[in-house]
Every structure is written in C-alpha cells, then in structure tokens.
Amino acid sequence: MNEVSTLEGWREYVDASYERPLPVGRDELAAMTFGDRAIYNVARARYSQAGAFVKTPQYRAFQRATRERIYLNQSRRVGKLGLILSGEPGQGKTTTLLEVGKEHELRRRHTNHPVAADGNIPVIYVAVPAQCTAKALLQEFARFFALPTLTRMTYGALLDMVANAMRRCSTELVLIDDVHHLDLRYRQNVEASDMLKQLSERCGGTFVYAGIAVEATGLLSGTREGQIRKRFELHTAGPFKISSKQGQSDWGDLLLAVEDSLCLLQQRPGAILAAAKALHRLTNGEIGLLKDLLQLAAYRAIEDGSEELDLAEFEHEVERRQANKQSARL
Structure with missing residues (x-):
C-alpha cells in the first residue's frame, strides 16, 4: 500500500472499492470452512473500516x-x-x-x-x-x-x-x-x-x-x-452534541449508519439507539472514537459468535468510569 501523499498512493485510494459482503445465516456461516469464514470476516472488517463512509x-x-x-x-x-x-x-x-x-x-x-x-x-x-x-x-x-x-x-x-x-x-x-x-x-x-x-x-x-x-x-x-x-x-469539525433535538437526531443518524456498516449478522437494525447516551458519554460525541469503539465491539462479537453488539457492556463501561472518578476524588 503506497502513501496517499504520492500519485500512486492517491490513485490507489481513489480506485479502491470495498463491496459489502452479502449477509448469510448463522448456519451458513458455521458450515463454512475455516478459510472461507476467515475470508468472509476480513471482507466485513474491510468494508466497515474502509468501504462504508458515513456522510455527516x-x-x-x-x-x-x-x-x-x-x-x-x-x-x-x-x-x-x-x-x-x-x-x-x-x-x-x-x-x-x-x-x-x-x-x-x-x-x-x-x-x-x-x-x-x-x-x-x-x-x-x-x-x-x-x-x-x-x-x-x-x-x-x-x-x-x-x-x-x-x-x-x-x-x-x-x-x-x-x-x-x-x-x-x-x-x-x-x-x-x-x-x-x-x-x-x-x-x-x-x-x-x-x-x-x-x-x-x-x-x-x-x-x-x-x-x-x-x-x-x-x-x-x-x-x-x-x-x-x-x-x-x-x-x-467538532464533536456531536446531544443537548438539542437536532443534535440528538444527528447523533442517532450517525449511530444507525455505523451500526449498519458493521455487518453483524444478528444485530437488529436500530437496536444501537438504546445505548445512544452511553455511547455519547464514552466518546464525547467524537466520530473517530465512536467508530473505533464500535468496530472493536463488532470484532469481539464476530470472534465470540454472538454477531451482535453487547449494548449492556457500554452502560457498564460508563458506570465503571464514573466509579473510577469517584474513587480518584476520595
């Protein structure tokens, strides 16, 4: 992969196209060979990280x-x-x-x-x-x-x-x-x-x-x-604010777009909105932190076979951070 600050690297970046892998059922995924399953998972990760651009x-x-x-x-x-x-x-x-x-x-x-x-x-x-x-x-x-x-x-x-x-x-x-x-x-x-x-x-x-x-x-x-x-x-370029209805709507649209890009087979569309406030507190509304957090959670969901985000874990992480702050004040 060439540097994007060279003509070869720039053309490589412009020409790159990452197709969204077709969804498969759990049984179909389980029936794949180890190699085919690995290829499918890599294709999902590439699409999520490089192919699905969220237009805010x-x-x-x-x-x-x-x-x-x-x-x-x-x-x-x-x-x-x-x-x-x-x-x-x-x-x-x-x-x-x-x-x-x-x-x-x-x-x-x-x-x-x-x-x-x-x-x-x-x-x-x-x-x-x-x-x-x-x-x-x-x-x-x-x-x-x-x-x-x-x-x-x-x-x-x-x-x-x-x-x-x-x-x-x-x-x-x-x-x-x-x-x-x-x-x-x-x-x-x-x-x-x-x-x-x-x-x-x-x-x-x-x-x-x-x-x-x-x-x-x-x-x-x-x-x-x-x-x-x-x-x-x-x-x-600033973080997303959720202090207004429009801000909450924009944040929700961002969450839905990122959720869709993760290509998790058991993720119910829109389920991520239940953790909207927790995700905002964990990332301060920063799109870079949000994508990193959700892509890591998606990787874990693929690895453990659950194929869906553990929304409760985001709430627990907020609670842990609050507890650590309180301990630090004592």
Missing part, C-alpha cells in the same frame, strides 16, 4: 462548499477562494479531506470531464511536514508528482517546476493536510505559507487546508487575517 451533516456542508469554490475558481486568475477545515484530533478532518477529493475525482471520471483525461491529475494531496521550510513543502508537492529534484535546486526553480506540473496536469483541487504545522510564530513557516499563496496564484486549483486548531497558528490572525479570512471559508 458537517461533511455534506464541507463537500458542498468545496464544489462551489471549484466552480467559482475556474475563471479566476487572482483572488481564488479556498477552504479551511479546523478541529481537534479525532474529528475526522483527514478522512473528510480525502473523501472530498476522492468523490471529486470520481465525479470527473464518470462524467468524462477533460480534467480526468489520461495524463491529467485533477486532485493532489500533500501533508505539511513538521518544522518545514518553503523548499521542504515544495519538495512534498514534487514528491506527489514524482518530479525529480536536486538538493541544489533553488526555491524559484522548485516553485516553477511544481506550478508547471499542476497546470499541465489540469489540477483542480489541492488538498493540504496538517496545516497546523505552519505555525506562523516561526519565520520558516511564514515563508512556507507565503509559498502556498504564490503557488495558488500560478495554477488554477482550489486550495483546501485541514489541520488541528488552525485558528491558533496565526494563519487567521495578524497581518494575514484579512487576506486569508476574505478568501478562505473556515469550517470547524
């Missing part, structure tokens, strides 16, 4: 905003619009970024759009390395395109090479992850941030940033505040 209201809003900006930027030479996705760890920022890019590229392919023609690269994904300089970040772009670089290449030569590649490949969407590494309290990061602006002006792509607490990095304050805030719309 936050995701749909971000996807719509991305489409709008790609459309508006098509005829702009300067002042291109962009997006920033900010939030704490575990809120699905990277997953959202990748899925938005994947869906865009697949949509271009399925409609035979010119940017998806052979030799073109409609979407690129780059992760900002820690303590990066402008040249180091440009080299990450070059690495995605598999462009040959030399240590003695100047900043200007690297910028020209990357910008030319993006124009030749008709790149429409530029996904830049881990942008919190561009903390503008450090001069080298200021230069890297300025480089992204230069690159944006030289190519036709829509730039989309994602990172942890981007508001605290300086990208949205100081001398750059007006420039960035006017062109980049900020979206915040």
Whole structure:
C-alpha cells in the first residue's frame, strides 16, 4: 500500500472499492470452512473500516462548499477562494479531506470531464511536514508528482517546476493536510505559507487546508487575517452534541449508519439507539472514537459468535468510569 501523499498512493485510494459482503445465516456461516469464514470476516472488517463512509451533516456542508469554490475558481486568475477545515484530533478532518477529493475525482471520471483525461491529475494531496521550510513543502508537492529534484535546486526553480506540473496536469483541487504545522510564530513557516499563496496564484486549483486548531497558528490572525479570512471559508469539525433535538437526531443518524456498516449478522437494525447516551458519554460525541469503539465491539462479537453488539457492556463501561472518578476524588 503506497502513501496517499504520492500519485500512486492517491490513485490507489481513489480506485479502491470495498463491496459489502452479502449477509448469510448463522448456519451458513458455521458450515463454512475455516478459510472461507476467515475470508468472509476480513471482507466485513474491510468494508466497515474502509468501504462504508458515513456522510455527516458537517461533511455534506464541507463537500458542498468545496464544489462551489471549484466552480467559482475556474475563471479566476487572482483572488481564488479556498477552504479551511479546523478541529481537534479525532474529528475526522483527514478522512473528510480525502473523501472530498476522492468523490471529486470520481465525479470527473464518470462524467468524462477533460480534467480526468489520461495524463491529467485533477486532485493532489500533500501533508505539511513538521518544522518545514518553503523548499521542504515544495519538495512534498514534487514528491506527489514524482518530479525529480536536486538538493541544489533553488526555491524559484522548485516553485516553477511544481506550478508547471499542476497546470499541465489540469489540477483542480489541492488538498493540504496538517496545516497546523505552519505555525506562523516561526519565520520558516511564514515563508512556507507565503509559498502556498504564490503557488495558488500560478495554477488554477482550489486550495483546501485541514489541520488541528488552525485558528491558533496565526494563519487567521495578524497581518494575514484579512487576506486569508476574505478568501478562505473556515469550517470547524467538532464533536456531536446531544443537548438539542437536532443534535440528538444527528447523533442517532450517525449511530444507525455505523451500526449498519458493521455487518453483524444478528444485530437488529436500530437496536444501537438504546445505548445512544452511553455511547455519547464514552466518546464525547467524537466520530473517530465512536467508530473505533464500535468496530472493536463488532470484532469481539464476530470472534465470540454472538454477531451482535453487547449494548449492556457500554452502560457498564460508563458506570465503571464514573466509579473510577469517584474513587480518584476520595
């Protein structure tokens, strides 16, 4: 499996398709050979972990905003619009970024759009390395395109090479992850941030940033505040709240979608809602923690043959945590 921050890895990610295994009865599962049963269980796990993407209201809003900006930027030479996705760890920022890019590229392919023609690269994904300089970040772009670089290449030569590649490949969407590494309290990061602006002006792509607490990095304050805030719309990936009816409904929809993705043979659809409050307390409404918790519980249900979530265990875990907190206070 190649890194998604390379063209080979990105294409591998976009092309990957995980079909949902057909449900079977308990008797049919028991009648399978050890090998066939193992293959079936692996297929269920792969579908749950990589094939079943849950489109939350936050995701749909971000996807719509991305489409709008790609459309508006098509005829702009300067002042291109962009997006920033900010939030704490575990809120699905990277997953959202990748899925938005994947869906865009697949949509271009399925409609035979010119940017998806052979030799073109409609979407690129780059992760900002820690303590990066402008040249180091440009080299990450070059690495995605598999462009040959030399240590003695100047900043200007690297910028020209990357910008030319993006124009030749008709790149429409530029996904830049881990942008919190561009903390503008450090001069080298200021230069890297300025480089992204230069690159944006030289190519036709829509730039989309994602990172942890981007508001605290300086990208949205100081001398750059007006420039960035006017062109980049900020979206915040946060935990689900259940203090309102709409929040409870959104949380319930998420639970139902994840429950369905687990492919447990004896899980009654909708049964998970009985543990909605317990699951929220255990995960604080974070989608990453929720998926990890439920996928682990599903694995155990497959291993012990019960083929359904132990909902009572979630309630017991809440009680255990409360008891531990009380003991710690004494």
